[in-house]
Amino acid sequence: MARAARAPAAPAHLPDPLMSVDLLTWYAERARELPWRGAGASPYRSWVSEVMLQQTRVEVVRGYFNRWMLALPTVEDLANAPLDDVLALWSGLGYYSRARNLHAGAKVVVAAGGFPTSFEGWRALPGVGDYIAGAVCSIALGLDEPAVDGNLERVLARVHSHPGGRAEITALARRLLPAGRAGDWNQALMDLGSSLCGPKSARCEECPLLAHCGAGREGQALEFPLKKAKRVAPARVAVGALLRRGEAVLLGRRQPQGLFGGLFELPGALLAEADPAADPELHPTDREDALRSALALAVADGAGLRLGVGALRGTVDHTLTHMRLQLYVFEAEVLSGAPAARVDGPWDTLRWILPSERASIGLSTLATKALDLPLRPAQGTLF
DNA sequence: AATTCGGGGTA
DNA sequence: TACCCAGAATT
DSSP, X not given: OOOOTTOOOSOSOOOOTTHHHHHHHHHHHHOOOOTTSGGGOOHHHHHHHHHHTTTSOXXXXXXXXXXXXXXXXXHHHHHHSOHHHHHHHHTTSOOTHHHHHHHHHHHHHHHHTSOOOSHHHHHTSTTOOHHHHHHHHHHTSOOOOOOOOHHHHHHHHHHHTOOOOHHHHHHHHHHHOXXXXXXXXXXHHHHHHHHTBOSSOBOGGGOTTXXXXXXXXXXXXXXXXXXXXXXXXXXXXXXXXXXXXXTEEEEEEEOSSXXXXXXXXXXXXXXXXXXXXXXXXXXXXXXXXXXXXXXXXXXXXXXXXXXXXXXXXXXXXXXXXXXXXXXXXXXXXXXXXXXXXXXXXXXXXXXEEOGGGGGGSOBOHHHHHHHTSBOSTTSOBOO
């Protein structure tokens, strides 16, 4: 259902301040145990965890967070690490600008001689928006700041019978916030949103806020907040070349901004939506020939290599938020030239990568799938 | 205000 | 399939 064109801005229900007492009581008994909570809390750990948790589920983050802290236990370690190492630790987590911004932010913090001590200070760091600034300030610094993520927006929209919207819900959160307990209060609502008050199910009878909740008492919890209609992701076609030199494979490192920025991938190209080879009506044989041509052109242009494109090794289907990708991976050989990145090309570096180096470079899940395409039957995989 | 950024769990 | 997840930056 699309957000109403003239949604009422005012909440249809205002809870009393005692709501926070019931919420904190509930939280004291059943807070989730997480590596960045309790004795594990610090500005650095809180910051890293919040960045990792952006649009990413808690259970996925646990493993990444623990590995990260073993490799980069302090902000100085992060600031001094090469970006390739940082992206290697982030590989598979997605939204790679988060890692690039975190790395850049660590350099800012170290240069400044320490972490910011105010909301505005945190908010000025790259990759830190209103939510993360509020979360770190309330949880790690004890400041009275709201931190409205998807959980807070959903729970508080229901409590107030309000259509939602980050700015308006933040204002409502601020007036309920119990002084001195903002960190616990924010996290309590996050836990509540992840356990009882979900997007598609609300177990209101178990909820400590039911007596305070406008939508819950009306049996209308799932009607709030209003949802926005989203468009379907278009299908796109991409090509990649598998070039081998002994055990090594030639990979390109994408320029450090935009899609998969700073990550390594098979040399190739994302075809334009209007490319004839992307026509779903095209005969498979004609398509393969068109893709071979597109691949040879892309690698000649971006890597300075003249290729002989051979057999289709396989295809990889991969879904991103805003597009569905089908990657065609071709075996290929270098007919002439040496790998050379172009300043304005898609890659800033081209490098022959050995299997043993795989864990030390940034790889998207898409690139990992491409590298893991099976060799000819009974020969295993490449790496 | 919309779009661009990944990937996966869940129904 | 279609959501949507401890969102931020860009246009």
